[in-house]
Amino acid sequence: MQDTPTSRRPLVLVIDDTPQNLSLMRDLLDAHYTVKLAPSGARGLEIAAATPPDLILLDVMMPDMDGYEVCRRLKAAPASADIPVIFVTAMTETENEEEGLALGAVDYITKPICAPIVLARVRSQLALKAAADLLRSRNALLAASNARVQELLYNILPVEVADELSASGEVKPVRHESASVLFTDFSGFTQTASTMPANRMVAELNDIFAAFDDICDELGVEKIKTIGDAYMAAAGLPKPCDDHAQRCVHAGLRMAAYMAMRNESAAFKWDLRIGIHSGPVVSGVVGKRKYAFDIWGDSVNLAARMESAGEVGRVNISAYTYDLVRATFNCEYRGKLDAKGKGLVGMYFADSVAEPAR
Template sequence: MNSFEKRTAMRIAGVSIVLASVASPISWFIARERSEDAIVALATEESRHLIEHVNATDLTGPEAAARANLAARSIIGGLFDIAEIYDARGQRLAEAMTKDGVAVESSLPHHGKPDYTVASYDSFGLPGQRWVMRVFVPLRKSETDPDGPISGYFEGVRVVPEWQKGQIFASSLSVALMVCLASLLCGAALYPVVVRLSADNERKTRQVLESQSALIDALQRSERELEEKVSQRTLELQHEQIRTKELLHNILPVTIAEELSASGSARPARHESVTILFTDFSGFTQTVSAMPADRMVGELNEIFAAFDDITDECGVEKIKTIGDAYMAVAGLPEACSDHAQRCVRAALRMLEYLESRNRTSAFKWSLRLGVHSGPVVAGVVGKRKYAYDIWGDTVNIASRMESAGEAGKINVSAYTYDLIRNDYECEYRGKLDAKGKGEIDMYFIRNAKGPRPA
């Protein structure tokens, strides 16, 4: 016997012993329960026959107590040592006991009025090595109708005699021993089968392992290659997502871009107080008439890129460029109380930038700037090539401020002037005609009062 067979024999023997030690008490307990069930069933059936014989199932009327007493005395001495009969309300009508019943009656657990609907029993031990079975039986006038009304209750106590205890013990023990022996015999019978199957399984396992070893190596190589490809694709996707997000933020305000990314749409919103800045190059057509197209685009790109930096630094949101016009707004999508000051600050810096650039550039540019404050509606339009735009009469008036202005100056409306007059010195121009809007009070920004805000 090799080491494997020794281990197998020991394990099977151990399992058989454990199985026998577990199954034997269980089988002993089940055999005892079945013996008790048989005794209780017989006693209950006989008691019902005696109760029906004396017509004690009908516990109404003046003779109910007499019939109950007769039934109780008839029951004791056979299968029961104590017999108690109750009426339907749970009042005890009769009680009878044998000598053994009297001996144990004081040790029995007491209970309230009976109210059960199905028969049951208890089995327990009492001091003095006494074994007692107690049955509880609801009485019905017609035992063939299990759902009929209950007419009373019968409770019986049987003190199990020594001979019956020995009989039950011997029967249960024999069943337990047979189960134990069967468990051990099963272990002995299984040993050669397990050894043979294990030998076959070992041989087949070696064959399978040898045939799958190369496959496992190939799968591991494929897995590594796949992981590398997935990591590379994931990294590329992350970079692409970052680029897409940055591109979207260049097109739309950050809060609008995030709302659009999260829900697929951006709700339009009305903003009651914003300030709009328009710029336009004076004499643009004459300036670019002799300029190559690529140079013109380069000039505009350089200037508008600088304007983008200025608006970002001043807290102004660029809306769009239209030809040589530049449009921006302050006070949306997030409201702020200094939207007019932000736009004027950005306009002054644009003029400073253009003046500085003109000193070194071959092409000299002149810029008109217009600013107006008021309510607008803002939102995203289209389902492709998204555009964040603003609408309202405020936009039209801001455009008129630019067209009614002069090169190198910032023209503002009275509404904007009212918001900035404590911060900037302005020159009143009077009521000037604005196309389609009639006469409007206009002002030129001269300079800031006190130190210029950063």
């Protein structure tokens, strides 16, 4: 990135109660800089607040408000705190210079004025300020860029995982002893998708999955990924929680309700199946340039089987998940059904939130 040069002349503010000194400084600086004159400290503060200059030449000995007080107020105001201040004084005692420098002044010029010295010091301080301004500008751009990168990372990975990756450059796999996994899929997707244009199909899926994302965010369920027309999410990871099964069942019921409501008016009707299983899983990040947070384990496979063995518009849960949510939801026992590769597995439909016992 190349820096864009500017033709604006630096603005120098001269604050001095002596008219002759103001005229002298104006004549000296006017050929190279835009010059503003202030005959008092109060007026100098007004100009600095309204039109912050690039540099201030400040007389020390002034009535009503001396240069030290003016400098103190300049440095206390955010708009003028970074403006370099050069004191102009007839005093030569070391303690006077120490006081000024302690207040934030960058230099001292002693009277009587020597034109080459004034010009050299003004030029030097303006160059330093220009470099500091450029550095601040680049730092601001870098901070904004880093914030955008972090925001994008949070959209790809769970917050805890993204922070670990940013801090250490890697994410260690973690075994979660108790979590719940939710799968959704559309029945007859291939046939339905073949009847619509590709851009319409993508728009439909994006609309539905965006609604699922909102549901998961509201309930504290972590979206894992989408695989074609399948949507995968989990609760209880990466941050453990005791109610992971309840969160997933709540999410599944809301997704089913959303699809039922959408199908009432939508041109294309989507038949959604939902399956949930709870158990141990392993989570981690894969990829070198395109990171992906994923989970593995038999619990993931069983959750997928719950979805494929379910029915359209219903939330099919395993017996293990049922044991975790039986006090929270009304559930309908389906019996032991064949789950591909797993044999007979006890399954339930979760129907609604259970009424509290009286």
